[in-house]
Amino acid sequence: MDGVHICVKVKPELQGMYWNRHDTTSFNIMAICDLNMLFTYVWNGAPGSCHDTAVLTMAQDGDSEFPLPPRDKYYVVDSGYPHKQGFLAPYRSSRNEVIRYHMSHFDNGPPPKNKKENFNRCHASLRSVIERTFGVWKKKWRILSEFPRYDIAVQKRVVTATMGLHNFIRISNYFDEDFVEEVRHTNINNEDFESDINDMETTNIADGDHMTNTRDNIADMLWANY
Template structure:
């Protein structure tokens, strides 16, 4: 981050989003400690040693800046407009998916994130991964940028249930235009606006996941051929989740 950008960020957080300096810690120092933790994955102890502060001060300032940054995010992070959903991604035009996935406007999936809850709520938040969690649904584009996030579902909810809750509860959720779709996996229905892969039937096993094609025979039929490239395109959301979790 350049010095001018850093100063602009500090100024906005102070004047627009309520971040206040204290007698001993200024705005710039608070934001700098916050960025060291978020941007460089440093722990509070190391940040405290770097800035000459105790861990309690680092923790308190981190949450003060976090609250202001959340308000800033509400103004700057927007769901895609209808106009953007109509536009074909540039990377799709130049890559191996064109024109076969010309209706692609994003990849959707759910991810479980651990959460601590009181004993009386554990049944609601207990997931199939044998832990309490949130089931977070997200959509990203080919640039690995989130375009939509729904983070309010308990872990017991199936991916389809989370999608239904988001559609019914959030006016910001945007369905694609009639000729566009989100690429989804088996956890979601194959319907208007959502393109899912072929499923195996009683008479035929159809491979889908990328791992099933590695060190194995190439696609054996048109269903597996479609699934192979569908899984390759949809993997963008899994890679985005991986980068986010690593942060």
């Protein structure tokens, strides 16, 4: 799960609401994808000024069919989302400890120094699938990267339509250069992320504590095999 900003044309009186940190007006689109680079859910049209956590709250409060994962499953999310039941976020740096996360930190620096950094490296590698999915989608549909000539309602339909076409191309197994280029970078060894969390005790554990225990258990297993 991740968010991506798409340019939108709005009336002057609405610009403050849609103005983002990159000094443009945009939607903050929240999407979920699977490891095959297919979009499985989208919350379309949140104002660009909204934080990712706020968009997630909108989706959960505004969509009665929001696909919450089962108790023993979770979405892989970045630190912009809450670390709670069903949402597995990376370890964050603290005042007393700097913990690297992004793949570039490890590609251009020393290897992981502890279990938290090793977990973050694996987490970032797995979560890169959503970033690459966004990359294919925006590269193929240039209309998403240009300042739109349409109003908000039409632009929202453009987002939905192009995501549907993205999935159609992927499912149809057409030879597509954009997908071929990105798929080469998504050969993730999923065995590294297998954990027997079905056997974990989950009763009477607060959401955040449950996910912290889950993350620590995965980090311990990854570090033991590192």
